[in-house]
Amino acid sequence: MLIKKPTDIASSEVTPKQLYVNRRKFLVGAAVAGAAAATGLSLRRIASPPTVAEAKAKIDNVRKSSFSTSETITPFKDVTNYNNYYEFSTDKYEPAGLAKDFKTRPWAVTIEGLVKNKQTLDVDSIIKLAAPEERIYRHRCVEGWSIVVPWIGFPLSVLINKAEPLTKAKFVEFTTIYDPKQMPGQKVAVLEWPYVEGLRMDEAMHPLALLCFGMYGEVLANQDGAPLRIVIPWKYGFKSAKAIVKIRFTDKQPVNTWNKAAPSEYGFYSNVNPNVDHPRWSQARERRLGEFSKRPTLMFNGYAEQVASLYAGMDLRKDF
Numbered sequence: 001m002l003i004k005k006p007t008d009i010a011s012s013e014v015t016p017k018q019l020y021v022n023r024r025k026f027l028v029g030a031a032v033a034g035a036a037a038a039t040g041l042s043l044r045r046i047a048s049p050p051t052v053a054e055a056k057a058k059i060d061n062v063r064k065s066s067f068s069t070s071e072t073i074t075p076f077k078d079v080t081n082y083n084n085y086y087e088f089s090t091d092k093y094e095p096a097g098l099a100k101d102f103k104t105r106p107w108a109v110t111i112e113g114l115v116k117n118k119q120t121l122d123v124d125s126i127i128k129l130a131a132p133e134e135r136i137y138r139h140r141c142v143e144g145w146s147i148v149v150p151w152i153g154f155p156l157s158v159l160i161n162k163a164e165p166l167t168k169a170k171f172v173e174f175t176t177i178y179d180p181k182q183m184p185g186q187k188v189a190v191l192e193w194p195y196v197e198g199l200r201m202d203e204a205m206h207p208l209a210l211l212c213f214g215m216y217g218e219v220l221a222n223q224d225g226a227p228l229r230i231v232i233p234w235k236y237g238f239k240s241a242k243a244i245v246k247i248r249f250t251d252k253q254p255v256n257t258w259n260k261a262a263p264s265e266y267g268f269y270s271n272v273n274p275n276v277d278h279p280r281w282s283q284a285r286e287r288r289l290g291e292f293s294k295r296p297t298l299m300f301n302g303y304a305e306q307v308a309s310l311y312a313g314m315d316l317r318k319d320f
C-alpha cells in the first residue's frame with residue numbers, strides 16, 4: 001500500500017520511478033484485460049497463471065446468513081491469487097505460492113489484557129464455539145480494488161463474550177503470527193512486525209464483524225489468512241487482520257501497523273468512505289476484481305444502514 005501504487009491512479013499523480021514502472025505493468029495488464037473482456041475470462045486469470053490451489057477441507061453444515069449481499073461472487077481463483085499479505089510478499093500475486101506450505105496447525109490464540117478469562121485457546125476449539133455461517137461480504141481494499149467473498153465464520157462477539165472483557169476494556173487488538181522462517185516478507189522491514197490491528201469494542205461487538213476460518217465452502221486459504229482472521233466489511237481491507245495469534249483487550253486505542261507506518265494515510269478507523277480521499281488518490285470509485293470498468297464506492301462499503309450509528313457525532317474527516 002505504501003510502497004506500491006494502486007493500479008487505479010493516473011501515472012500523472014505520482015512521480016517516483018518505481019511507481020512509474022508499476023504503471024507500465026498495469027498497462028500491459030489492461031491490454032490483456034481487453035482481451036479478457038472479449039473472451040469473458042476474468043482479468044487476472046489471463047494476466048497471471050493461477051497457482052494450483054491446495055485442496056482444502058470442506059466445511060459442513062454451514063448456515064446462510066441474512067447479512068449476505070446478493071452481488072456476484074468474485075471467482076475463487078481471483079480472490080486466492082491476488083492478495084495483500086506483506087508477511088509473504090508485497091507483490092499481490094506471490095502470497096498464493098509463498099503461503100502454500102504455511103503451517104496452520106497446531107495453532108494457539110492467546111487472549112489477554114483487560115479480560116476476565118485470560119487464556120490460550122487452540123484454534124480448533126475456537127472454531128467450535130458456534131455454528132459456521134456463510135457471509136457473502138463486499139471487501140474493499142484501500143488501494144481501490146474490491147471483491148465479493150463467501151466467507152465462513154461466526155460473529156466475533158461470540159469469542160469476545162467467552163473471554164468476558166472487563167468494563168474498562170474499550171478496544172481490542174489483534175496480532176498476526178511472527179514467524180520469519182515461514183513468512184519471507186517478515187525478513188524485510190517494509191512494515192513493523194508483527195502486524196497489529198485494532199477495533200473499538202463496539203465495532204468488534206457489531207454483528208457484522210466476523211471471526212473467519214473459511215471461504216467458498218472450504219477451510220480458509222493460507223494466503224487469505226488461515227487458520228483464523230477477522231473480516232470487518234465496512235472498513236478498508238487492512239483492518240481485517242490475518243493469521244491471528246493474539247487478541248488483547250485494552251483501555252487505550254491500539255496503534256495499528258499501517259497507522260504507525262503512515263499516520264496521514266491510514267487512520268485507526270479506516271471506514272470505507274468515498275467522500276474522504278486518501279492523500280494520494282481518490283476513494284470515490286473501485287474496481288471489482290475480474291471486472292474492467294469501475295463502480296462507485298459506497299459509504300461504509302454499503303453497510304451504512306447497519307453501522308453508521310456507531311460513528312454518530314464523529315467527524316469522519318478527522319477520524320478517518
Ligand SMILES: Nc1nc2c(c(=O)[nH]1)N[C@H]1C(S)=C(S)[C@@H](COP(=O)(O)O)O[C@H]1N2
Nearest residue numbers: 083084085086141176195224237238240242
Ligand atoms: N497479517 C496481515 N493481515 C492483512 C494484510 C497483511 O499484509 N498482513 N493485508 C490486509 C489488506 S491491505 C487487505 S486488502 C486484506 C486482503 O485480504 P485478502 O487477501 O483475503 O483479499 O488483508 C488484510 N490483512
Ligand SMILES: [Mo]
Nearest residue numbers: 141142237238
Ligand atoms: Mo488493502
